Amino acid sequence: MARRPRPGYLLAAVALVIAGLVAAYVLGGKSAAGDTREAGGASSASPEAPFDVSSMLRPSGRMLGVVDNKTPWQYDIVKTFTEQAGRAPDIREYYTSWGDDFDPEGNAFLWKHGQLPMLALVPVDTSLAGVAEGAEDTYIRKLAHQVAAYRGPLALSFAGEMNSPWNGWGPGHEKPSDFVGAWRHLHDVFRELGVTNVIWVWNPHVVDTASKAELRPYFPGNDYVDWVGVVGYYGPVDGVAFSTLFTPTLKKIGRFCDKPVLITETGVAQGSRKQAQIRDLFDGAADAGVIGLVWYDQRKTWPGSSQPTDWRIDTSLGAQAAFRVESARAGFGHPFTRD
Template sequence: MQLKKRFRAGCAALVCCLAGVLALGGCSLLGDDSGGPARSGAGAAPHSGASADPAIPYDVTPLLKPEKKYFGAAVPGAPNSMKNVDVYTKTVGKQPNLVEYYAGWGDGFDATGVRNAWAEGALTLMSWEPFDTPVADIAAGRSDEYIEEYATAVRRLNLPVVIDFADEFNGHWEKWGTNHVTPAQYVAAWRHIHRTFVDAGATNVIWAWSPNIVNPVRNVRLEPYYPGDAYVDWVGLIGYFTAGEDNAFDSVFGPTRDQIRTFTKKPVLLLETAAMPGERRRADIRNLFAGVEADDDMLGFVWFDHKKRADWRLEASPLALKEFKRLAADDRFGFDVRKPS
């Protein structure tokens, strides 16, 4: 959303290049599939969706709508380094089981990061952002070599990953948003990417279609941008509790959820959320947990724990952090994704 800045493609590419130069990271066009070292425990304790035969793609079905809620976080440097995830875990008293990161179109697949998160019982969720490549070109097949190589790397690793492409597409503030891309171009690009992954056998991907909440862009209808149930596994809402607006859960997320429910019944994840620091943050956090808990179709949430234009980090508000920690202790939030049932 326009109230924050996230890691963008240039930063991600620079990190990837530095990682390659220093031989510290796992970024490469095809991913780190050389069998190099991962964090302790990598690949341990697979759930029933895993197969002893690498020729069989990982079955993500048990992860699509598990009994418990996802307890996610986006923190700097993760998942290629899990250091800040471990710090976040100590801060909030519970380990995230969904780790979100941002990658520019053209970046390599971070296989090392996926392994790192998996070793700690977490899925990775990659927000794939086409900053310098027109969406229409992607739809027309001009990035096919890149997509095919990326899909092959994902399939080769054969661990579950979540991918959302060109999030906040209904916002005018994005380079792939409403000022630059038509609904038809967006849908064509999404379907083309999805089909390329399927053709490569990379069915170990959970696809999250991720609009911004409609509150700031109520004139943009979402249905024309929907690729269709055959191409989407989750609806991933992006929305924040901000100052000066009604902070009831249904006020923040309800208009978007209700509109989406007119054309799909796919489960919903709050793919990116947080609350402005200040007096209201404790109440916002209570509303967040209660709203997610009350809706059986709500899979969980990912807290954006960055300082970007606003300080979304929980540590910025000690009293709100205490409330978050209390509510996070609820056993309904969080589970080891390697053993979802």
């Protein structure tokens, strides 16, 4: 169960917000759509050598990130998060459909400004069995070359929430063996082409009333995964506390995998318990030893729902204050070391 806030917690937190609400990023060249594209692009590494993520696979701190469906160039989500959270995010996650080009310059722009890009590659209308059998190799090779040309680190999640039936690649649509085969083939082609700048993030949804499939059959193997990513939300149905939302799934995964865990999508729905649940989230994540969490800072109506759910940090002054205080107290916010 979520613990009660400490006496004086809210008053101190509100005072902190009132005293500290400042924007951390002010970038020039922004269009009305939030496009921050710079003339000539951006580069974060020397063109002489490929980027190697080996030193990043076991982070020493806890990262704090934000996820949005806009392109890397649309930087408003990062600036908004910075203003609300009181610090810039370490991770900027975004979605790309299978078949789309990778944008080396846009991802370099993120890395240059302090965010590890995380690409969630979505296999819309694509057969996982076909991927596994090599039917998509032309695209995979093109994508691998584009990612290598970026010459910066990229966290890559493929076919995330594969254990959830609402996805076209989930239970009832594709077999676990097809997912595993597709993941391994994608990974193998990248490796054969010498791509060294990808952190491979296996990304299931937490096991709950909507996602009941066993996780072990979907695991590609420790040689094919660098980080485990877990998706889970507080409300409006299952999420009540970290101990019931994330802990059972983390225990299941721990029986067959010892890779670092990143909460790749999370948020707390607006409600009377939001402040307490924000504290519970950061306390639970820190106690579980995760390497970071990525916040879904959006208001959205989910499929099958008639009412929008508001996950944003600033749904109230108290919620925003709780996010700032608890994320800092739990040690989230980890700048990457640059060689």
